[in-house]
Amino acid sequence: MTRSNEILTYLVLGLVGILGPVFFENYIQQIAVLWIMVLMATTWDITGGQMGYNSLGNITFFGAGMYVSAVVQISIGYDVAEYTAAFGAIKVDFTETQYFTGIYLGIIAGGIGAFLISILLGMAVFGLRGPYFAIGTLGVAVAAGQLVGTIQYLGGGSGISMPVYPGDADERNVFFYILCFVITLVSHFFLRWLYGTQFGLAINAIRDDEDKAEAMGIKTATYKIVAWSIAAFFMGLIGAVFGNMIGFIEPLEVAFPTATFGIFMVAMALLGGKGTLWGPVLGAFVFHIIKETTWTLLLGWQWVALGTIIIINIVFFQQGIVGWLQEIKPEWFGLTVDRSKNPENSKA
Amino acid sequence: MNDLIEVQSVSKSFGGVQANQDISLSVKEGIITGMIGPNGSGKTTLFNSIVGHHPIDQGSIRFEGEEISKLRVGEIARLGLLRTFQQTRIYNKMNCVDNMEISVSQRERNFSSMFSGRKGEILDRAEEILDFVGLYSKRHLISGDLSFGQQKLLEFAMALMNKPKVLLLDEPTAGINPTLINGLIDRLKRANDEMGVTLFVIEHNMRVVMNLASHVFCLAHGKMLAGGPPSEIQKDQRVIDAYLGAH
Ligand SMILES: Nc1ncnc2c1ncn2[C@@H]1O[C@H](COP(=O)(O)OP(=O)(O)OP(=O)(O)O)[C@@H](O)[C@H]1O
Numbered sequence A: 001m002t003r004s005n006e007i008l009t010y011l012v013l014g015l016v017g018i019l020g021p022v023f024f025e026n027y028i029q030q031i032a033v034l035w036i037m038v039l040m041a042t043t044w045d046i047t048g049g050q051m052g053y054n055s056l057g058n059i060t061f062f063g064a065g066m067y068v069s070a071v072v073q074i075s076i077g078y079d080v081a082e083y084t085a086a087f088g089a090i091k092v093d094f095t096e097t098q099y100f101t102g103i104y105l106g107i108i109a110g111g112i113g114a115f116l117i118s119i120l121l122g123m124a125v126f127g128l129r130g131p132y133f134a135i136g137t138l139g140v141a142v143a144a145g146q147l148v149g150t151i152q153y154l155g156g157g158s159g160i161s162m163p164v165y166p167g168d169a170d171e172r173n174v175f176f177y178i179l180c181f182v183i184t185l186v187s188h189f190f191l192r193w194l195y196g197t198q199f200g201l202a203i204n205a206i207r208d209d210e211d212k213a214e215a216m217g218i219k220t221a222t223y224k225i226v227a228w229s230i231a232a233f234f235m236g237l238i239g240a241v242f243g244n245m246i247g248f249i250e251p252l253e254v255a256f257p258t259a260t261f262g263i264f265m266v267a268m269a270l271l272g273g274k275g276t277l278w279g280p281v282l283g284a285f286v287f288h289i290i291k292e293t294t295w296t297l298l299l300g301w302q303w304v305a306l307g308t309i310i311i312i313n314i315v316f317f318q319q320g321i322v323g324w325l326q327e328i329k330p331e332w333f334g335l336t337v338d339r340s341k342n343p344e345n346s347k348a
Numbered sequence B: 001m002n003d004l005i006e007v008q009s010v011s012k013s014f015g016g017v018q019a020n021q022d023i024s025l026s027v028k029e030g031i032i033t034g035m036i037g038p039n040g041s042g043k044t045t046l047f048n049s050i051v052g053h054h055p056i057d058q059g060s061i062r063f064e065g066e067e068i069s070k071l072r073v074g075e076i077a078r079l080g081l082l083r084t085f086q087q088t089r090i091y092n093k094m095n096c097v098d099n100m101e102i103s104v105s106q107r108e109r110n111f112s113s114m115f116s117g118r119k120g121e122i123l124d125r126a127e128e129i130l131d132f133v134g135l136y137s138k139r140h141l142i143s144g145d146l147s148f149g150q151q152k153l154l155e156f157a158m159a160l161m162n163k164p165k166v167l168l169l170d171e172p173t174a175g176i177n178p179t180l181i182n183g184l185i186d187r188l189k190r191a192n193d194e195m196g197v198t199l200f201v202i203e204h205n206m207r208v209v210m211n212l213a214s215h216v217f218c219l220a221h222g223k224m225l226a227g228g229p230p231s232e233i234q235k236d237q238r239v240i241d242a243y244l245g246a247h
């Protein structure tokens, strides 16, 4: 984007981020979820858009971060196995310091845990390409949910109650809102920087022709795993926050919602325009608004409506909103187009 | 002169097709070596074997005296042995400058330099080489929008950006407008002469190869038919029968 358009965009987003919850206090949780969706779509795009590897399993890291943070937080005052075995009979009683130490440690541990898991998984799945990679990663996410459901230490299918926030509901909402907003901002500026480095060029090269990149000496295997692990780190952080925000975590609906958020993040990136910094952000906004309105207006038909939008997007509108804008208004993005000149005219 | 690449008794077959049979040759440092042969005679297969694209059935391939036939594509590239593709391959959604910048040598790249910024000196060199191949005015265009011939030039420029010790070029003039071929020959010679890149060139066009190379090998039916200076190859009756006669 050109400099002035970019500043304008940041201003608008800043206002939405700060004034949104002030003026629409009742929607503070929904706006927090919107930032989570922005993070999901933009980090999905690291591999999906910039590198050309369409993962359907990034939700794994969301759940992984959530569970890692739960274990870290509870273990500050309790034996995790005893706590989960009691199925809620033990009530967490933390001091304020214990709670906040626990949650901050838990969030960081959630990020790091997801990061490490992604490196191990990456070594396995990045041998696959194209649709095999997509299905392979989907399998990982589904398996992760099922697996956690069998681990009694983690509460199995019945889940874990998270430590209770020491303060009133409004304060709690603001606390989690700020966490979501700040982590999403950090991830955005990190990616913005990343795409301007040699790393950004390398993953674009892998997207365009991986065998060529390999033949030019680029260590494609390393780049692929690092790219995925960056996404995993941020997904782990936000997963840890979301688990605490909801207050109760369980494998299928909250931690590893493969068929909803796992797919939504892909749909948002495609809708906004994959492979661009701003596409997934815009996609998340549009998607979230469509989703929330159809949820209330079209009760019972919301899935049909969402499905229709995804199909129209994929069949007729693959470049997404930003991709389409880049085509019709290249000057907004500071792109040079010079397609009119006869290519053969240049001296060779 | 040193032998930079030594190929000894290399064989490679695909199912029942003997693509390379007992091939031996050497590529000397500092000069341009040519390889000719009719369609399907196994030239590209030999290139693929040298760069580690597929395992060979038999024989040995050395680069600077070291056995490389068990190494992988990326490892061989990082040693400074690079190839271009017969079916030109570039990063077609990126612009020319980006194509060039990501083609820098990966030999010394470590974890932290993966994230290094896009330095001015790299951009300067990218533009200099784009200018050298005549693509300077197209540098901000998406490379996939270039003509086929320009894409070939870009691929050649990307290879030079990598500062290889030896560059294997698979039919660099194929698909290039005949009026532009002389300019390309001149650039290949200058890359060899001024940048010190040893070249090993597959070429169909007899006139081009005679003009370009100081040593030429001829393959036919997967076997080495003859090797020598272009003047001798041109007169060799076996080459005329197998190769020239076929056209
Ligand atoms: N990957 C492969 N699988 C099966 N057969 C192959 C493969 N690569 C090459 N061949 C066969 O090996 C033989 C040699 O092919 P190669 O591409 O090396 O010839 P070439 O000399 O480069 O021909 P051209 O001048 O047409 O490029 C051909 O018969 C070809 O069909």
Ligand SMILES: [Mg+2]
Pocket: B043, B044, B045, B086, B170
């Ligand atoms: Mg060939």
